[in-house]
Amino acid sequence: MAGLNPTERALVEKLGQKIFDWQRLAEEHFAVLRTDPNAYAEAWQRYAAKAPQIGTIPTRDKYEEHISLGEKLLEKECVTFYDHVEAANTLAYLCRLQLTLTSEFRWPVQKAIREYVTARHANHQYAFSHAVIPENPHPLLREFFGGRGPDTPTSSVPPAPPADEYPLVLPGQPFSWSDILQYPRESMLPTEVAFYKTNPGPLSELTFTTSGEMGDEAFRVSSFLTIGTEKIFYLVFADEGAEAVGYSNSDFFTLLGSSKRVITDGSK
Helix, strand or coil, X not given: CCCCCHHHHHHHHHHHHHHHHHHHHHHHHHHHHHCCHHHHHHHHHHXXXXXXCCCCCCCHHHHHHHHHHHHHHCCCCCCCHHHHHHHHHHHHHHHHHHHHHHHHCCHHHHHHHHHHHHHHHHHCCCCCCCCECCCCCCHHHHHHCCCCCCCCCCCCCCCCCCCCXXXXXXXXXXXXXXXXXXXXXXXXXHHHHHHHHHCCHHXXXXXXXXEECCEEEEEEEEEEEEECCEEEEEEEECCCCCXXXXXXXXXXXXXXXXXXXXXXXXXX
């Protein structure tokens, strides 16, 4: 934490630890939910019907009030799948609010908070789990991919799931451009993209960059959800906080095909 005064260093440790704890706890709730995708879908359907619009962020003067209410809600013991859905999404919301608040600090403090969280995750690895949909999927899961179940032929690319019926974001592990700028990059080959379509697991160990209308972006695969033969990939973007944004199978591999892989010691 070079260049920070004692007050700033204490702030970095306090907020960094809080964000890390929220992210880790959220993943523990999601791990419970992945054990029964049908029960998860039913609980999510109930939650989405009564929760505020997904992605809604209050005005700045309401941030502290919303954080306090969220922390109060987390004191409730989780017994049902609905309780776990509510807790997991509350934690993701709290992370989003707190990371947004850090933008009010000077840049060295913001950077130090992100580095603190990243270091905590690196030193306390969590065994992320992936869900596999059963043979009798919940109607919401069938609708997720245009009415197809796991046993239905995949003759066409399924539509992206409706944005109001699945989590747009999940908690992930943040990272920064400063983590990767020193490394070379190489364009993805069609054969590599084809390989990852059938073997997506190693993607979580890699970093990619892409160029578009908004300039250069870097991203990592935080997790993915398997539904029959299809997947939803959750991506964390550099310097954009801990939110992992969901991409459909088709959209993700289109993005990957136009990206470059960052060549680090662990990705050669």
